[in-house]
Amino acid sequence: MNILFAVLLLGGLALLAGIVLAIASRVFHIEGDPMMERIDAVLPQTQCGQCGYPGCKPYATAVASGEVDVNKCVPGGERAMLAIADLMGVPPKEVEEEAAPPMLAYIREDECIGCTLCIKACPVDAIIGAPKQYHTVVESHCTGCTLCVEPCPVDCIDMLGKPEVLEEWTWSAPGKSRLVIEDSAEGETHVRAA
Amino acid sequence: MSGLLDRFTTLLGKGAAKGAASSIELKAMIGSGGFSGGVHPKQMKITAGSPIVQSPLPPRLILPLKQHIGQICTPIVEVGERVLRGQKIAKSQGYVSAPVHAPTSGTVLAIEEHAVPHPSGMGRLCIIIEPDGKDEADESLPPITDYRAEDPGVIRERIRLSGIVGLGGAVFPTFIKMLRDHRHPVEMVILNGIECEPYLTCDHRLMLEHSAAIVRGLDIIMHAVEAQRGVIAIEDNKPDAIAAMQQALADIAFEHIEVRVLPTLYPQGSEKQLIQSVTGRQVPAGKLPLHIGVLCQNVGTTRAIHDAVCLGQPLTQRVVTVSGDAVPSPANISVRIGTPIPFVLAQCGLEDLSGVRLIHGGPMMGERLSRLNVPLVKSTNGLLAMRQEALYSENAVEEPCIRCGHCVTVCPVGLVPNELAWHCRNDQFDRGQEYDLFDCIECGCCSYVCPSHIPLVHYFRYAKGQVAKIEKERSFAELSKARSEARDNRLAHEQAERAARRSKVRKQQAGDAAGEEVSGAETSGDGKEDKA
Amino acid sequence: MSLLISSPHAHGGDSIRANMLSVIIALLPAAGVSVYLFGWLALFLIVLCMVGCMLSEWVCLKMMGRPLSRLGDGSAALTGLLLALTLPAAVPWWMALIGCVAAIVLAKQVYGGLGHNPFNPALAARVVLLISFPLHMTAWLVPMHAPVFAAVLPLNLYDFSQCWNLFWLGPEAIGKGLDAITMASPLGHVKTEWSRGIGAVEALRNYDYSYLDAFLGREAGSLGETSALALLLGGVYLLARHTISWHIPVSFIVTVYVLAALFNAVNPDHFAPPLFHVLAGGLMLGAFFMATDPVSSPVTPRGQIVFGIGCGLLTWSIRTFGGYPEGVMFSILLMNCAVPLIDHYLRPRVYGK
Numbered sequence A: 001m002n003i004l005f006a007v008l009l010l011g012g013l014a015l016l017a018g019i020v021l022a023i024a025s026r027v028f029h030i031e032g033d034p035m036m037e038r039i040d041a042v043l044p045q046t047q048c049g050q051c052g053y054p055g056c057k058p059y060a061t062a063v064a065s066g067e068v069d070v071n072k073c074v075p076g077g078e079r080a081m082l083a084i085a086d087l088m089g090v091p092p093k094e095v096e097e098e099a100a101p102p103m104l105a106y107i108r109e110d111e112c113i114g115c116t117l118c119i120k121a122c123p124v125d126a127i128i129g130a131p132k133q134y135h136t137v138v139e140s141h142c143t144g145c146t147l148c149v150e151p152c153p154v155d156c157i158d159m160l161g162k163p164e165v166l167e168e169w170t171w172s173a174p175g176k177s178r179l180v181i182e183d184s185a186e187g188e189t190h191v192r193a194a
Numbered sequence B: 001m002s003g004l005l006d007r008f009t010t011l012l013g014k015g016a017a018k019g020a021a022s023s024i025e026l027k028a029m030i031g032s033g034g035f036s037g038g039v040h041p042k043q044m045k046i047t048a049g050s051p052i053v054q055s056p057l058p059p060r061l062i063l064p065l066k067q068h069i070g071q072i073c074t075p076i077v078e079v080g081e082r083v084l085r086g087q088k089i090a091k092s093q094g095y096v097s098a099p100v101h102a103p104t105s106g107t108v109l110a111i112e113e114h115a116v117p118h119p120s121g122m123g124r125l126c127i128i129i130e131p132d133g134k135d136e137a138d139e140s141l142p143p144i145t146d147y148r149a150e151d152p153g154v155i156r157e158r159i160r161l162s163g164i165v166g167l168g169g170a171v172f173p174t175f176i177k178m179l180r181d182h183r184h185p186v187e188m189v190i191l192n193g194i195e196c197e198p199y200l201t202c203d204h205r206l207m208l209e210h211s212a213a214i215v216r217g218l219d220i221i222m223h224a225v226e227a228q229r230g231v232i233a234i235e236d237n238k239p240d241a242i243a244a245m246q247q248a249l250a251d252i253a254f255e256h257i258e259v260r261v262l263p264t265l266y267p268q269g270s271e272k273q274l275i276q277s278v279t280g281r282q283v284p285a286g287k288l289p290l291h292i293g294v295l296c297q298n299v300g301t302t303r304a305i306h307d308a309v310c311l312g313q314p315l316t317q318r319v320v321t322v323s324g325d326a327v328p329s330p331a332n333i334s335v336r337i338g339t340p341i342p343f344v345l346a347q348c349g350l351e352d353l354s355g356v357r358l359i360h361g362g363p364m365m366g367e368r369l370s371r372l373n374v375p376l377v378k379s380t381n382g383l384l385a386m387r388q389e390a391l392y393s394e395n396a397v398e399e400p401c402i403r404c405g406h407c408v409t410v411c412p413v414g415l416v417p418n419e420l421a422w423h424c425r426n427d428q429f430d431r432g433q434e435y436d437l438f439d440c441i442e443c444g445c446c447s448y449v450c451p452s453h454i455p456l457v458h459y460f461r462y463a464k465g466q467v468a469k470i471e472k473e474r475s476f477a478e479l480s481k482a483r484s485e486a487r488d489n490r491l492a493h494e495q496a497e498r499a500a501r502r503s504k505v506r507k508q509q510a511g512d513a514a515g516e517e518v519s520g521a522e523t524s525g526d527g528k529e530d531k532a
Numbered sequence C: 001m002s003l004l005i006s007s008p009h010a011h012g013g014d015s016i017r018a019n020m021l022s023v024i025i026a027l028l029p030a031a032g033v034s035v036y037l038f039g040w041l042a043l044f045l046i047v048l049c050m051v052g053c054m055l056s057e058w059v060c061l062k063m064m065g066r067p068l069s070r071l072g073d074g075s076a077a078l079t080g081l082l083l084a085l086t087l088p089a090a091v092p093w094w095m096a097l098i099g100c101v102a103a104i105v106l107a108k109q110v111y112g113g114l115g116h117n118p119f120n121p122a123l124a125a126r127v128v129l130l131i132s133f134p135l136h137m138t139a140w141l142v143p144m145h146a147p148v149f150a151a152v153l154p155l156n157l158y159d160f161s162q163c164w165n166l167f168w169l170g171p172e173a174i175g176k177g178l179d180a181i182t183m184a185s186p187l188g189h190v191k192t193e194w195s196r197g198i199g200a201v202e203a204l205r206n207y208d209y210s211y212l213d214a215f216l217g218r219e220a221g222s223l224g225e226t227s228a229l230a231l232l233l234g235g236v237y238l239l240a241r242h243t244i245s246w247h248i249p250v251s252f253i254v255t256v257y258v259l260a261a262l263f264n265a266v267n268p269d270h271f272a273p274p275l276f277h278v279l280a281g282g283l284m285l286g287a288f289f290m291a292t293d294p295v296s297s298p299v300t301p302r303g304q305i306v307f308g309i310g311c312g313l314l315t316w317s318i319r320t321f322g323g324y325p326e327g328v329m330f331s332i333l334l335m336n337c338a339v340p341l342i343d344h345y346l347r348p349r350v351y352g353k
């Protein structure tokens, strides 16, 4: 008798909790962006294709549909991977390729023949120029994806490291300084990046 | 409930426990009528008794084009041009900016990148001047002797033209702080004579030796912002400065200005903490001191304002304290801005710099410089040369946090530094922001008392930098995304147009054909196009 | 060569070691009283626990590949001392050693070592012992100088060889049963009398309880918890050195006092008087030395007050309504669980917000 009572009581409680949960999930339901959009929002939008897809949005679509791993975006690195894994609710997976330091494309203008092929290649319209004119890269728009290098028939596009400026310098985590200060006999302190 | 607790804590705190940190030299205090928290670092004001001396002209002056918070200046002189002392050589570019003036007469040698005092050791564009030794002055700014008769706007314009920035270290362009806003009239101007950083004594000496100029400077500021009350705030560890300022006030018979003596407590010289100590009110988050009717100016800045207005001299010199255990004869020196730091150190007998660590500013908030060959700039209030062994930050080994709570007790802002550092270390920057990361003023009290030698401030700086970086990357990504989508749309559009054109042409062709072959209505061409 | 390090470049000179050392110093009066009361036995137990904890710490550090220099921070030695002071003088040596291992291994190192343990290691170890060996852990050796037993003192605890045998071989070795040399603590006595329907006041009367004895420490109890005076001295030292702040001990003790006073006022016959509660058992030791353990207590002043109040409420409730005569230990451990929550919700007010 007692056992019956206990079973009934627990069963009743479970039922009650279930009902409450069901109602709560209805009432507090949040309409989210579709998964693809949310993944796209954490990608670096370099549009470089290193993930094996023609751009960030196609990769986001592929991840959202579950057809590809979360660790394929190279420029996004660990941070993007973790964010995607979090969104998808899957375990994180190490990013295999290391991202190159940020770069910018430079066109050696005197060699440019104005073929417009690089303009067509650039996924973010960062190159301006008209046919048979010098072309030039708008630095503030270039994502450093290198897609314009290949098509150039006269190889006049260089990928150069993005210049570091003082205003954008930030502290690295303690004990992981990028700067190592060395003493020398002359008493001048030399700095090198570690 | 929590408000009650708060009151209970502070009430008891004032009497019972004078704070937290359990170190030997350190007696932290809660309350003291001012802000909560704070520490008592060892004073080390060894130069308090040394009169200000004038540094000779260096062989070269290096003037960075940005020595203030805001936009960088553009040079208005050419290489090879002769300049005079006080001549403007770089003009403001944009609103939040302050021009640069030549500190002496001479020739412009170069305009090029040169290392500046910054922890990164990086450089920026500088104008390099070779002095000719004549020190001829440019007299384009006439002295304003009767400043009370001038319009406040004229005074502010003079301050702007003179390149004056906050000389306490914040280097915010001063004229902007003095702009008037009719919804928020300035009731009180506080002269910040606190100088709570250990070692530094330049403001102290200025108050002793130039008390009249400083009091006048304060009066100028009050006139410019039309304030009625002036308060000179000095800590009780500088009794001679207190006396000097009182004497100066009595001499000039300024009755609208009073001297307020405050108990010594670091970081009382920090603007918001000082305002709380003096007025008992806090500047609401996200607001400026102006919004509660207060304006703070540093002693050095006030003196510079006096010189700019009454003497017509733009900001080309400042007083710095050169001290530290590696300096044979520590001193307060009046130096021309742009003087190379090794030259200044040599004035104090320090020539061999091997094994010397240079700190730009005081030990609590100053920056360790990774390069020594940099010029002295407007923000340089102190130069500390320390032997490697003496520099705590170099020898400390981080140990696990024992949650002793000392950092919480001393934080003048009311943060929980240990939790905050935990989130920063784990790169949980969202959580860090929930724990008010950006309210940290980087005063260093928490690191100072931490028994585990955790570089808390370093974690906060790291996190702040990362947040800024992530934010920037995110907005760049958004921009790129928009551009890429625009391009995709354009391409799709072009393709559609092309397709439409093609189909039109085809239709036309088909129509022509149909016209000729009336019998065959359904042509193979149409069929093909349907499939395509 | 050096890495770039941010300001501040000055430091107050505080260290973990200095903190631990000042707690050890603050415990010296209590340790002294324990030797005065329990003679050689107290000394043996203290040395054994300190050595035992440090050895366990050394083994753990070695096994986990952590820097052995951590042994020098004094936290293991402090845990050993604290553990010893919470033990009854008559516990067998092996039981104390088990306590040491439990404190260091179970309560500290498995959580990640110093700074990561959610509970006070010494307290956690004591609970392990209490649950495993309830009999030994509630048998209080008759102390020297206790007026209650002055006439019939069963043992001379200042006799080295007798203590040596008792310590290593147990009471049987000196021809006595455990019962013969132990007595009930005042708290235990009150609890038993309650169960027989006798009120606290009456119980204390037939125990010959005196406030002065309780204050000075001349009563039965754990090594270091008997003398409120010695503990107060240590507590004041810690407060003066700013090693601890007043928030936890004050709110803890005041809460117990106020609660006891309230109920005592309602029914003076049944409920024990407030001063009795404050002086009895491990309250002083707990309030000044256990609840203030930095690692397992809140960091914010407001949180510390809430923590202290919680400890006080639980202590009084367990003592009055619970199954155990003493509740200090359990209440602190229970409140330790709430620390993350307390710390999160009771942060100080941020400037200007």
Ligand code: SF4
Pocket (backbone or CB within 6 Å): A043, A044, A045, A046, A047, A048, A049, A050, A051, A052, A053, A054, A055, A056, A057, A059, A072, A073, A074, A075, A076
């Ligand atoms: S690798 Fe990353 S940045 Fe490059 S296209 Fe793919 S998702 Fe975009």
Ligand code: SF4
Pocket (backbone or CB within 6 Å): A104, A105, A121, A122, A123, A124, A125, A126, A127, A137, A141, A142, A143, A144, A145, A146, A147, A148, A149
């Ligand atoms: S300019 Fe070249 S490297 Fe830069 S975004 Fe365009 S295609 Fe990529």
Ligand code: SF4
Pocket (backbone or CB within 6 Å): B400, B401, B402, B403, B404, B405, B406, B407, B408, B417, B418, B446, B449, B450, B451, B452, B453, B454, B456, C299
């Ligand atoms: S960070 Fe340092 S000062 Fe703050 S609680 Fe931890 S050990 Fe104590």
Ligand code: SF4
Pocket (backbone or CB within 6 Å): B410, B411, B412, B413, B414, B415, B417, B439, B440, B441, B442, B443, B444, B445, B446, B447, B456, B457
């Ligand atoms: S550095 Fe920041 S967290 Fe540390 S005490 Fe100062 S304001 Fe508080």
